[in-house]
Amino acid sequence: MSPPVLELRGVTKSYGGTDVLRGIDLTVDEHEAIALIGASGSGKSTLLRCIDLLDEIDDGDILLDGEPITVPGLDPVPIRRRLGLVFQAFNLFPHMRVIDNVTLGATRAQSVDRAQARASGLALLERFGLGDRADAYPDNLSGGQQQRVAIARALLTHPRAVLLDEVTSALDPELVGEVLDIIRELKADGMTMIIATHEMEFARDFADRVCFLADGRIVEHGPPEQIFSAPAQPETQRFLARLLARR
Amino acid sequence: MTTLPPLTTREDRARAHRHRARRSITISAISTIVVIGGLVAYVLTSPGWPRVRRQFFSASVFGSSFGSVLSGFWLDVRMFLIVEVVVLVFALLIALVRTMRVPVLFPLRMLAIVYVDVFRGVPTILVVYLFGFAVPGLELSGMPTSATTLSGIALALCYSAYVSEVFRAGLESIHPSQAGAALALGLTPTQALRHVIVPQAVRRVLPPLLNDFIALQKDVALVSVVGPQEAFRVAQIFAAQYFNYTPLMAAALLYLSVTIPLTRLVDRMQARNMRERGGLLALGPR
Numbered sequence: 001m002s003p004p005v006l007e008l009r010g011v012t013k014s015y016g017g018t019d020v021l022r023g024i025d026l027t028v029d030e031h032e033a034i035a036l037i038g039a040s041g042s043g044k045s046t047l048l049r050c051i052d053l054l055d056e057i058d059d060g061d062i063l064l065d066g067e068p069i070t071v072p073g074l075d076p077v078p079i080r081r082r083l084g085l086v087f088q089a090f091n092l093f094p095h096m097r098v099i100d101n102v103t104l105g106a107t108r109a110q111s112v113d114r115a116q117a118r119a120s121g122l123a124l125l126e127r128f129g130l131g132d133r134a135d136a137y138p139d140n141l142s143g144g145q146q147q148r149v150a151i152a153r154a155l156l157t158h159p160r161a162v163l164l165d166e167v168t169s170a171l172d173p174e175l176v177g178e179v180l181d182i183i184r185e186l187k188a189d190g191m192t193m194i195i196a197t198h199e200m201e202f203a204r205d206f207a208d209r210v211c212f213l214a215d216g217r218i219v220e221h222g223p224p225e226q227i228f229s230a231p232a233q234p235e236t237q238r239f240l241a242r243l244l245a246r247r
Numbered sequence: 248m249t250t251l252p253p254l255t256t257r258e259d260r261a262r263a264h265r266h267r268a269r270r271s272i273t274i275s276a277i278s279t280i281v282v283i284g285g286l287v288a289y290v291l292t293s294p295g296w297p298r299v300r301r302q303f304f305s306a307s308v309f310g311s312s313f314g315s316v317l318s319g320f321w322l323d324v325r326m327f328l329i330v331e332v333v334v335l336v337f338a339l340l341i342a343l344v345r346t347m348r349v350p351v352l353f354p355l356r357m358l359a360i361v362y363v364d365v366f367r368g369v370p371t372i373l374v375v376y377l378f379g380f381a382v383p384g385l386e387l388s389g390m391p392t393s394a395t396t397l398s399g400i401a402l403a404l405c406y407s408a409y410v411s412e413v414f415r416a417g418l419e420s421i422h423p424s425q426a427g428a429a430l431a432l433g434l435t436p437t438q439a440l441r442h443v444i445v446p447q448a449v450r451r452v453l454p455p456l457l458n459d460f461i462a463l464q465k466d467v468a469l470v471s472v473v474g475p476q477e478a479f480r481v482a483q484i485f486a487a488q489y490f491n492y493t494p495l496m497a498a499a500l501l502y503l504s505v506t507i508p509l510t511r512l513v514d515r516m517q518a519r520n521m522r523e524r525g526g527l528l529a530l531g532p533r
């Protein structure tokens with residue numbers, strides 16, 4: 001059997017004395033979609049940044065396709081090329097046109113031929129309903145459009161897995177749907193992904209597995225029906241009850 | 248339901264607009280004429296004006312010196328262009344060394360800090376003196392000996408110190424999430440700088456950058472203290488020869504012919520920057 005796409009073993013991370021991750025164990029299999037839920041400040045973004053090697057973990061191991069990627073001294077650049085990360089705040093490059101944002105990784109990091117990258121970039125934008133915005137600058141796009149561009153940018157390099165960090169929480173409610181539709185499409189294509197989210201309904205009908213993060217640990221994980229209908233841990237119950245009460 | 252007649256029409260608004268515009272133009276035109284006319288009259292009626300006019304604005308002296316001053320100015324232009332390119336590259340390197348928090352660069356960073364502190368703190372004319380007179384005195388092998396080259400190096404060192412601070416402000420104004428996004432795409436740190444960080448930083452500091460280049464354009468005249476025959480120096484020589492300051496006015500005209508267009512360019516860019524961000528223009532009448 002082939003190893004899981006991603007495997008985390010006892011990953012810890014602290015920022016100047018505050019322990020944010022206190023021993024995360026997680027495996028993500030091929031084609032699996034994991035929803036990462038948890039209160040604000042529970043470390044969801046930190047976890048995704050650590051997996052993409054943007055932050056260095058303190059302890060533990062992360063394996064990509066069975067191969068450890070957090071070995072000290074290993075060059076992170078080629079590993080980051082095998083993963084895609086989409087940020088909460090889009091983080092598009094404002095000085096580049098949409099199409100150049102999307103193709104930058106392919107042309108510079110993977111030395112794909114310019115014309116070829118442009119062609120596949122345009123095809124992807126077309127598919128995301130942005131075919132006519134390829135030559136616009138990001139600032140002239142709506143939030144939903146910007147986030148779709150950001151997803152296209154992360155996908156054009158054909159990552160092994162995509163990590164999506166609360167990709168809808170900076171969006172106006174009426175723009176959330178168009179972004180979630182794209183993520184459902186990716187799922188249908190069999191993309192392996194971890195998605196940090198506050199959209200519980202979406203997590204419920206979309207994810208293969210839901211992981212609840214609290215106090216730097218994965219307190220509970222399982223199929224969405226179980227987590228949302230019959231959470232076993234008191235912390236999970238409290239978190240979900242609070243969410244329901246807010247609505 | 249009945250529709251109410253509109254209280255104001257498009258024509259009303261346009262008329263009010265025109266009225267307001269006419270009034271502000273009239274006011275500013277009158278105040279300009281009064282101020283400038285007053286100043287001119289004040290100077291022209293002064294007891295010493297006829298003497299000053301002969302000393303500073305003599306048409307014949309202007310005619311016989313302008314050609315030489317102009318060829319001196321050609322040296323200013325060449326020095327300006329070369330020094331500017333050197334400054335752009337060197338200052339950006341210094342700024343990058345100072346902004347990047349890579350441990351290997353620590354000694355270089357310290358060196359850069361000392362360099363910027365020293366060269367920003369010393370008057371440019373003093374550095375030009377040192378390079379023009381002290382450095383040749385050392386008789387170093389491989390060191391250029393021409394006063395023009397040496398004073399050009401002095402200018403480049405002084406201005407790089409200033410301009411590196413402008414670049415640094417630009418680099419530090421780019422949010423770290425931009426670097427994060429570039430790295431996440433699989434770019435190397437160098438590629439992230441080259442394609443994502445530096446282009447945005449430079450765009451942001453273009454107006455202050457051009458301001459420094461206007462200052463540099465004038466300060467090229469400082470090299471005259473160690474000998475090179477640039478416009479100011481040539482004008483001084485003629486002035487001494489004719490006992491008349493008109494050649495200096497000729498030099499002033501030449502400097503202006505470059506700095507004024509540059510200044511307009513900066514203004515235009517600043518206005519565009521402002522418009523893009525909403526900025527101060529929002530305070531004006533609509």
Ligand SMILES: Nc1ncnc2c1ncn2[C@@H]1O[C@H](COP(=O)(O)OP(=O)(O)OP(=O)(O)O)[C@@H](O)[C@H]1O
Nearest residue numbers: 015016020038039040041042043044045046047166
């Ligand atoms: N660079 C950093 N330096 C110091 N502390 C940090 C840093 N990044 C994150 N933290 C802290 O780590 C904790 C977890 O932050 P993180 O952003 O991972 O939470 P999150 O689960 O993504 O929250 P949210 O739902 O609000 O996005 C927070 O307490 C935060 O203050």
Ligand SMILES: [Mg+2]
Nearest residue numbers: 044045165166
């Ligand atoms: Mg977060």
